[in-house]
Amino acid sequence: MKIVIFLGAPGVGKGTLAAVLAKRTGAQHVSTGAMLREAVQRKTPAGVSAKGYMDRGELVPDGVLVEMMDEFLAETPQGAMLFFDGFPRTVPQAEALDALARKFKSAVSCVICLEAAESVILDRLGGRRVCPKCGAGFHVRNVPPKQAGVCDACQSPLVIRSDDRPETIKNRLAVYAEQTAPLVAWYERQGVLKRIDASPETEIIADAVAHIVRHG
Ligand code: AP5
Ligand code: MG
Numbered sequence: 001m002k003i004v005i006f007l008g009a010p011g012v013g014k015g016t017l018a019a020v021l022a023k024r025t026g027a028q029h030v031s032t033g034a035m036l037r038e039a040v041q042r043k044t045p046a047g048v049s050a051k052g053y054m055d056r057g058e059l060v061p062d063g064v065l066v067e068m069m070d071e072f073l074a075e076t077p078q079g080a081m082l083f084f085d086g087f088p089r090t091v092p093q094a095e096a097l098d099a100l101a102r103k104f105k106s107a108v109s110c111v112i113c114l115e116a117a118e119s120v121i122l123d124r125l126g127g128r129r130v131c132p133k134c135g136a137g138f139h140v141r142n143v144p145p146k147q148a149g150v151c152d153a154c155q156s157p158l159v160i161r162s163d164d165r166p167e168t169i170k171n172r173l174a175v176y177a178e179q180t181a182p183l184v185a186w187y188e189r190q191g192v193l194k195r196i197d198a199s200p201e202t203e204i205i206a207d208a209v210a211h212i213v214r215h216g
Contacts, residue, residue, distance in 0.1 A: 059089055
C-alpha cells in the first residue's frame with residue numbers, strides 16, 4: 001500500500017484534485033469527510049456521534065477517525081495506492097497513521113500541501129454545490145454543471161453542503177489554522193512535504209501533482 005496525503009484548508013480543492021488524479025492514475029480516493037457524511041446519512045454509531053461536530057465545523061474526535069481508518073485499511077488490498085483527502089487532520093491522527101502504516105506494511109510516500117490565498121478559498125467554498133446522491137462536486141462559476149443546479153453524473157438536484165454556511169466556514173478555517181496547520185511543519189520535518197500552488201485551474205495543478213506522485 002502506498003499512501004499520498006492531500007493536506008490543505010477547507011475549500012482549497014483537496015477533494016476536486018484527488019478525484020481527478022484518482023481517475024488518471026487508478027488510485028483510490030479516500031475522503032474522510034465523505035465517509036463521515038455517509039455515516040451520518042446511514043445513522044451508524046460513528047455517524048450519530050460525528051453529526052454535531054460536523055454541523056458546528058469542528059473536528060470529529062481523533063478516536064472515531066482512527067478506528068474508521070483502521071477498519072478501512074484492514075479491508076484494502078496490499079497493492080493499492082491511496083489518496084487520503086482530509087486525514088490526518090491533527091498531530092495525534094498523524095501519529096496514529098504512522099502506527100497504522102506500520103501495522104499494514106504501508107508508508108506515507110508524500111504529502112501534497114495545497115496553498116491558496118484566503119480570498120480564493122472563500123470564493124471556492126461560497127460557490128460550491130454538491131450532489132447529495134453521488135457526491136460529485138461543482139462550483140457555480142469555476143466548475144459549473146452542464147445544466148444549472150443539476151448533477152452531470154446522475155442528474156440529481158445539487159445542494160449547498162450543510163457546513164458551507166458563512167459562520168460554519170469561519171469556524172472550519174479557524175479549526176484548520178489551530179489544529180491541522182501544524183501538520184505542515186510536522187511532515188516538512190519528515191522530508192515528505194511538497195508545497196503546491198492551488199490557485200490555478202484543477203487540470204494544471206493535476207499535471208504538477210501527477211508528476212510528484214509518480215516520482216515522489
Ligand atoms: P471535509 O469534507 O474534508 O471538508 P473540508 O476539509 O472542510 O474540505 P472541503 O471538502 O470543504 O474542501 P476541499 O479542499 O475538498 O475543496 P473542494 O475540492 O470541494 O470534512 C468535513 C467535516 O468532516 C470536517 O469539518 C470535520 O467535522 C469532519 N472530518 C473530516 N475528516 C476529519 C478528520 N480527519 N478528523 C476529524 N474530523 C474530520 O473545492 C471547493 C470548491 O472549489 C468546489 O466548488 C470546487 O468545484 C472548487 N474548486 C476546487 N478546485 C478548484 C480550482 N483549482 N479552481 C477553481 N475552483 C476549484
Ligand atoms: Mg472535500
